[in-house]
Amino acid sequence: xxxxxxxxxxxxxxxxxxxxxxxxxxxxxxxxxxxxxxxxxxxxxxxxxxxxxxxxxxxxxxxxxxxxxxxxxxxxxxxxxxxxxxxxxxxxxxxxxxxxxxxxxxxxxxxxxxxxxxxxxxxxxxxxxxxxxxxxxxxxxxxxxxxxxxxxxxxxxxxxxxxxxxxxxxxxxxxxxxxxxxxxxxxxxxxxxxxxxxxxxxxxxxxxxxxxxxxxxxxxxxxxxxxxxxxxxxxxxxxxxxxxxxxxxxxxxxxxxxxxxxxxxxxxxxxxxxxxxxxxxxxxxxxxxxxxxxxxxxxxxxxxxxxxxxxxxxxxxxxxxxxxxxxxxxxxxxxxxxxxxxxxxxxxxxxxxxxxxxxxxxxxxxxxxxxxxxxxxxxxxxxxxxxxxxxxxxx
Amino acid sequence: xxxxxxxxxxxxxxxxxxxxxxxxxxxxxxxxxxxxxxxxxxxxxxxxxxxxxxxxxxxxxxxxxxxxxxxxxxxxxxxxxxxxxxxxxxxxxxxxxxxxxxxxxxxxxxxxxxxxxxxxxxxxxxxxxxxxxxxxxxxxxxxxxxxxxxxxxxxxxxxxxxxxxxxxxxxxxxxxxxxxxxxxxxxxxxxxxxxxxxxxxxxxxxxxxxxxxxxxxxxxxx
Numbered sequence: 164x165x166x167x168x169x170x171x172x173x174x175x176x177x178x179x180x181x182x183x184x185x186x187x188x189x190x191x192x193x194x195x196x197x198x199x200x201x202x203x204x205x206x207x208x209x210x211x212x213x214x215x216x217x218x219x220x221x222x223x224x225x226x227x228x229x230x231x232x233x234x235x236x237x238x239x240x241x242x243x244x245x246x247x248x249x250x251x252x253x254x255x256x257x258x259x260x261x262x263x264x265x266x267x268x269x270x271x272x273x274x275x276x277x278x279x280x281x282x283x284x285x286x287x288x289x290x291x292x293x294x295x296x297x298x299x300x301x302x303x304x305x306x307x308x309x310x311x312x313x314x315x316x317x318x319x320x321x322x323x324x325x326x327x328x329x330x331x332x333x334x335x336x337x338x339x340x341x342x343x344x345x346x347x348x349x350x351x352x353x354x355x356x357x358x359x360x361x362x363x364x365x366x367x368x369x370x371x372x373x374x375x376x377x378x379x380x381x382x383x384x385x386x387x388x389x390x391x392x393x394x395x396x397x398x399x400x401x402x403x404x405x406x407x408x409x410x411x412x413x414x415x416x417x418x419x420x421x422x423x424x425x426x427x428x429x430x431x432x433x434x435x436x437x438x439x440x441x442x443x444x445x446x447x448x449x450x451x452x453x454x455x456x457x458x459x460x461x462x463x464x465x466x467x468x469x470x471x472x473x474x475x476x477x478x479x480x481x482x483x484x485x486x487x488x489x490x491x492x493x494x495x496x497x498x499x500x501x502x503x504x505x506x507x508x509x510x511x512x513x514x515x516x517x518x519x520x521x522x523x524x525x526x527x528x529x530x531x532x533x534x535x536x537x538x539x540x541x542x543x544x545x546x547x548x549x550x551x552x553x554x555x556x557x558x
Numbered sequence: 559x560x561x562x563x564x565x566x567x568x569x570x571x572x573x574x575x576x577x578x579x580x581x582x583x584x585x586x587x588x589x590x591x592x593x594x595x596x597x598x599x600x601x602x603x604x605x606x607x608x609x610x611x612x613x614x615x616x617x618x619x620x621x622x623x624x625x626x627x628x629x630x631x632x633x634x635x636x637x638x639x640x641x642x643x644x645x646x647x648x649x650x651x652x653x654x655x656x657x658x659x660x661x662x663x664x665x666x667x668x669x670x671x672x673x674x675x676x677x678x679x680x681x682x683x684x685x686x687x688x689x690x691x692x693x694x695x696x697x698x699x700x701x702x703x704x705x706x707x708x709x710x711x712x713x714x715x716x717x718x719x720x721x722x723x724x725x726x727x728x729x730x731x732x733x734x735x736x737x738x739x740x741x742x743x744x745x746x747x748x749x750x751x752x753x754x755x756x757x758x759x760x761x762x763x764x765x766x767x768x769x770x771x772x773x774x775x776x777x778x779x780x
Binding site: 550 | 605608611613614633634637638640641642644646648652654656657661664665666667668669671672677713717
């Protein structure tokens, strides 16, 4: 028995594909497009899920908001000392933060006020605080911004400073002292960090007021108990645990995943229509060719091997082209249209890039739901035709 | 060498409709013999050739070639038998029109995965012999009827089989090309090949090198 790869059989398979250029080009294009669509959906979904999971890890243990008339209101910072005295509470920080809508660019910036003597509730902010002297920033009325903000400011000719419009209509000029990078694109790209006092001035918050208070709990098992205690102490407040936030983030993600799932199902459905069409039978020409090959002494396994090569070449090429197109589309062009489904409010956010997540499980999954299915869809009807009596096929 | 024993083939069109193509055919053909089966269309000539070449199985009876019970061979062994022993020349040539002459002639060799040298030697030899080497790379669909038949003959001979089966080989040829085919047949006969031709072309009936002309009528040998 000859175990060498039969190059003549491969050559025959390639010639066979080239003989029906138009039909096979069409299949290759459809296959490439479907692989591209399925892979893109997976890539975008994976990247955003990664971003979301990383964001969830940075959420504060407990967030306390003041409610007035059922709406979020500024909270009194005096209660911070009482909170720290609750057994199990490691730290409590009054946060000054909010959104600023920059009308010229049509985007929202997130402003976070920093007190360099306080422990920051996020490691990423802690790191930035250590690298920058916020008391100097206060003296010089300056801020440091995320890369997305810097890009927007540059585009609008604010190279060195920015004029914030305060709620009373007056301007506050804040100088640009630096740009920071963060591992979290979705979260940090639109962020502006500035001394807490400056943020209070821009939002016109009184000195003893904050947007909310975040509480760090030493033992994660005690978060719920401590949250209940705080609720008892301040019944007019809303106490949100990190689990609550996680659920609401996850709900939004799951809802949007549903949209992606629809796209995915449509792609797969189209693919299976092609597969069904292929599996439902061969043309009389194709059957006759199999008959000729068998009459010339080809065994059933020879015919099937040739059909395997044909279908593998076309489906694997389609898979590779589709995968490369998806990688380019998602990670180089940032998945226009597709990523907007997830980020949703793109008009109000600064640009962000999808983080590159190479998940081999996804690649294998896309491979296994496309290539072997197509190969089977080609081989099964060929097998059926090659088991028919040769004489009958040729007649 | 070739024995057809009580051969009957019934085609089942549907459950209630069966056609007996040949009935109780008995025939012995010796090595090196050239036998012509004559008869009108639908008489059963092609069915006899098809059974002889192992392209179909008889309903009853058997085909024995060199002590091999060809009609009992499983499909894959029958394919192997055809590849090694039989050169089939079909009425409509059964070439693949969009492949080149070279690729068409190569087809019977492919499953054996022979070396390049062997392939080139065999291809060049048959193409030269049947005067088609100048069209080596031409698409078969662009060839004339006579050239297509030479390709079909070259393909049937590339494995150097001992038995040649030709089904209405001159049906699509004019008189000159038919006479040319008869010359080729004579050459093959001189090489001591066993040849069975099914035809209703009168040109074959008076040839001096034909050993026997047997008439097939309504599925029976007359």
